[in-house]
Amino acid sequence: MAYTISADGLRKRYGDVQAVDGVSFDVEEGEFFGILGPNGAGKTTALEIIEGLREADEGTVSVLGLPPWPRNSKLLPRIGVQLQASSFFERLTAREQLQTFASLYGVPARRADAMLEAVGLTAKAGERVEKLSGGQAQRLSIACALVHDPELVFLDEPTAALDPQARRNLWDVLREINTEGRTIVLTTHYMDEAESLCDRVAIMDAGRILRMGPPATLVRGLDSPARISVPSGVLPLDDARALPGAGEAADDGVSLVIETRDPSAVVAAMAARNALTGVQIHGATLEDVFLELTGREYRA
Amino acid sequence: MSTWQSFRSLGRAMFLGFVRDKGALFFTILFPMMFLVIFGGVFGHQSTSKVEVVEIGAAPLIDQAVARDADLRKTLKVTRYETRAAALKKVEKGDADAAVEQRGGTLDVHYSAADQVKAGTAQGLLGSIVESANQAKSGVAPTYRLAAQQVEDDSLKAIQFFTPSLLGWALASAGVFGASQTLVSWRTKGILRRLRLSPAPIATVFAARVVVSVGVALVQLALFLAVAQLPFFGLKLQGSWWMAVPAVVAGVLAFLGIGMLIGAWAKSQETAQSVTQLVVLPMAFLGGSFFPLDASPGWMRTLSYIFPLRYLNEAMLNVMGRGLGPMSALPQIGVLLGVAVVASLLAMRLFRWDSA
Structure with missing residues (x-):
């Protein structure tokens, strides 16, 4: 055609x-x-x-x-x-x-x-x-x-x-x-x-x-970690790091954010600890693909 | 795709854009009209000023001549003063051109050397009154007679000059401004690109601009003639005034060409505007729009030949003001058309679709 x-x-x-x-x-x-x-x-x-x-x-x-x-x-x-x-x-x-x-x-x-x-x-x-x-x-x-x-x-x-x-x-x-x-x-x-x-x-x-x-194919091809966040205090930071499948974790006093390439395992483990109150899961977006490809440095 | 339809709608768009632009309307129509009213009003009655003479006591010789001769009343104004001192004072101050005193068969004329031209005119006039009185006394019919004829069939009054020349200035600024502003603003705003992406032939875009400008110019011509012919201004259109129409069209084409050239060259509207002013104002002054070139120094007259406006002014003055035949405007129209062609060719060479 x-x-x-x-x-x-x-x-x-x-x-x-x-x-x-x-x-x-x-x-x-x-x-x-x-x-x-x-x-x-x-x-x-x-x-x-x-x-x-x-x-x-x-x-x-x-x-x-x-x-x-x-x-x-x-x-x-x-x-x-x-x-x-x-x-x-x-x-x-x-x-x-x-x-x-x-x-x-x-x-x-x-x-x-x-x-x-x-x-x-x-x-x-x-x-x-x-x-x-x-x-x-x-x-x-x-x-x-x-x-x-x-x-x-x-x-x-x-x-x-x-x-x-x-x-x-x-x-x-x-x-x-x-x-x-x-x-x-x-x-x-x-x-x-x-x-x-x-x-x-x-x-x-x-x-x-x-x-x-x-767009969806590009995002999937990016292989970037998903981010799981819960309000601070729901789960201690050290426990979060120890969850099966969890990567980097950080707590800024408002939210605890866990990066992972296996979100289902992490969420399952959090559910077992009854720590899913206010949970949010963010996948990569086209913006991540874009920044990955074009770099993050500012160009005037 | 109807070219005619595109042409009409573009013409309409340009026309509406013009009449809704209060600034453009003011500067192309009202502003020159204000000049016409001021110049026409101030200088309009200059050439009709009379010779003013004051009588000291009674001067029957003059009184009889004035009573008899209607033409004399048009050129001579007589006022009577009883005392010599009061009359002479008038002459000294320049309020009267001469004071006369009749003593028997002698007419004493007192004049001031301050205005020798007026004094001379007054003496000549009074002299002719004495002559004709002598002649009438002798009872013999005159053998020689003076018949004065002006070269113009009416005196070239100020309004006869100012109407065509101020109109020339109005047409020049409207034409050059209109073309340069349209071109630059359409380019910087991307309208030219947009038009290029439409199937309308590019020639129609320019044809529409030309037709709208010519239309506006003819309206300017009509308004100017209408105002100048009001009794207060007293313009008298001469026989072949209609030749002003082709002259105006040729002039508009020349000024549009110059405007396109400026518009094609200038990168921003500000530049186009200042360059337009730099072209139009000197051209108006030195091309004979604000004062007659006949009365200007020789170098200025020579310089005026480089300005297209000079030719438009001259063509319109010849057929409207001076009452010359229709052919008298042809050489000037030829020059204007030549300017239009050359300027348009140059503009086409410099033309750009977008500002990048």
Whole structure:
């Protein structure tokens, strides 16, 4: 079966910086694909090559079976792009904004209202874009990317700088779009977002893909210990260390945390001691995978 | 994909963006209009000022001439003072141009050397009154007659000059600002990238910008002409004034080209704004928008040829103010179109889709 996106050996250099250094991946139809990476990892450049905004120095890319470079007006109506900055026409209302984009694609202007409804902005239709909150502006820019009903949607850090409510709200919108059968490619540096939304993620750093797969598979492959915590005083620290299967243990006066690679044995032993009051078990997350791969040192 | 539809909606987006921008509206429409009102009001009636003469006692010779001749009443204002001292005081202070005293067949004229031009005019006028009185006395019909005709079919009043030249300035700043600001803000905000990712042909984006700017310019032209023709300002449109329309269009194209060039080059809106000011203000001063170039020193007139605004001002002045024929604007229109082409080609070379 033909892939929706097929990228092979993409490279792009800006002066001394090798922004993208041999990136290959395929995205299937209907898939929700995430590209994760710290700032400057080359996510945006890779995405721009695939969208057709930049030409790769090396490598080939095909989108919906077509080459995106040079500007391909057969391909453009079939893809929707939400850019990092909220690129709106100045001083237009939300509805006018959508109507303008609709007509660029030859879509009837009345579709604007349907899109406002879809992203929950009907009440803000007559509001100028400058007056919208961060979350509303992001939802509007997603609506602008979807107004012509594209098969493939690119979202570049759609939830950057949003508060937690607005993020969750936007996730629902994105899931809905994906359920309609569209293929979505998303870049983000929020691990929880990728874990919650994406079928498959590629972790990128320094222009390369370090690991790729479904989030759960990546986490399982990490082989990092689980952490079992109980409130301090439920179990003495020395006893905790002596439990069968227990690794490192520490008590900070609030919680006693035991690291283990065999959580079921530890929990069973704790149950035998009747020490399960307020127990919490944390497994590794995508964030652990990410930090394991990209390192923990701070990079400005 | 209908190109026409994209063109229309982009034009609409730009037009709405413009009319909702109170600052832009003020600076393109109201601000130049304020200049027109001030300049037109202050200098508007300058050329009609009369020669003021004070009589010392009665001067029947003058009174009869004034009573007989309606044209004379338009140019000569006569006031009577009973004492010589009061009348001479008026002349000394410059309130009157000359004082006259009739003693029998002699008309004594007292004038001040402070304003020799006015004094000369007054003497000439009074001299001609004496001449014609002598002539009437002789009872012979005059053999020679003077028929004065002005070269303009009305005097080139201040408003005839200020309307086209202030309009030129308004068009230049609107055109250059409009194009450079749109280009830079659309680039920095990512709208250009977004448009590039839509199937609309890029030419429609620029065509829409040009059409909106030309439309705004024609509105400016209409408003300027409407205000300047109010009786208070008294602009009289000359026969081929309609040639101002193609001149305005050519001018807008030239200024848009310059604006695009600035917009393509400038990295930020602040830079674009200051460079635009640096281009437009000197051009307005030295291109003859605020004072007539005819009355400027030679070097300034020579320098003015490098400013596109000079050609627009001249074209509009020729057909609107001076009453020259429609062909008189053609060379200037040609220069403006040339500027538009060259500036646009340069702008295309410098054009970038995004700020990175």
